[in-house]
Amino acid sequence: MTDAAPPPVMEFRSVGMCYSGRPRVVALDTCDLRIGRGEYVTMVGPSGSGKSTFLNIAGLLDTPTSGRYLLDGIDTGTVTRRQRAALRGTRIGFVFQAFHLLAHRTALENVELAMVYQGVPRRERRVRAEEALHRVGLGHRGDFLPTRLSGGERQRVAIARAVVTRPSLLLCDEPTGNLDSGTTTSVLGLLSELHDAGMTLVVVTHDARVAAQGRRTLTMLDGSLRDLSPMGTAR
Known part of the structure; x- marks a missing residue:
């Protein structure tokens, strides 16, 4: 007998998000989506199209008003608030356009903070944070404050912070939006390396060059999600 195939990392089953009022607003139309382990998916669309709503649901920041969202096979609509927070902290990594680093903390300390609420012992936090910084090419910048780092270096610290918890899913919201062309190339190369190592990525972007990196x-x-790839399952 062979082992059963693992569940998708994320799966939307008729997921929708509506806001009541007059008029009623459909922020995300009913959609189905499966993203398998190790996929590299990009998302494009104009401002106000529903990308942020999608990310908030995928990142367990918002709860859909209809449908079911399964993360690693776990029905996120059936868990407690505390369990949702635990899933968000352990299984999802976030990378934002604005970096969101603490200015008064060093690069190493910023990365370590991602593990504090997981209860990871201090010594292990330090070792894992150092490894994550080395992974993104910043092992020599651990004691630098964010104000002493370039934009590209700050984004690399943010990526290290996102992956240090060893998440199932990495969500990136315009990760190159504040970067110049050369630095964008560097960050895209890092994301490709993470994907090659098995990371599952979902990258939201306005940049066609960034979107083209996805498989x-x-x-x-x-508010309507479309997957134009030959094997797409979103609708």
Whole structure:
């Protein structure tokens, strides 16, 4: 007998998000989506199309008003608030356009903070944070404050912070939006390296160059999700 195939990292089953009022607002139309382990998916769409709503649901920051969201096979709509927070902290990594680093903490300390709420012992936090910084090419910048780092270096610290918890899913919201062309190339190379090492990535972007890095590209328009790839399952 062979082992059963692992569940998708994330799966939307008829997921939708509506806001009541007059008029009623459909932020995310009912959609189905499966993203398997190790996929590199990009998402494009104009401002106001629903990309942020999608990310907030995928990142367990918002709860959909309809449908089911399964993360690593876990139905996130059936867990407690504390369990949702634990899933978000252990299984999801976030990378943002604005970095969101603490200015008064060193690069190493910023990365360590991601593990504090997991209860990781201090000594292990330090070792794992150092390893994560080395992984993104910043092992020599651990004691630098963010104000002493370039934009590209700060984004690399943010990526190290996102992956140090060893998440199942890495969500990136315009990760190169504040970077110049040369630095964008460097960060895209790092994301490709993470994907090659087995990381599952979902990258939301306005940049066609960034979108082209994905193995699948989703399009969001007026709250409706479309997957134009040959094997796409979003609708």
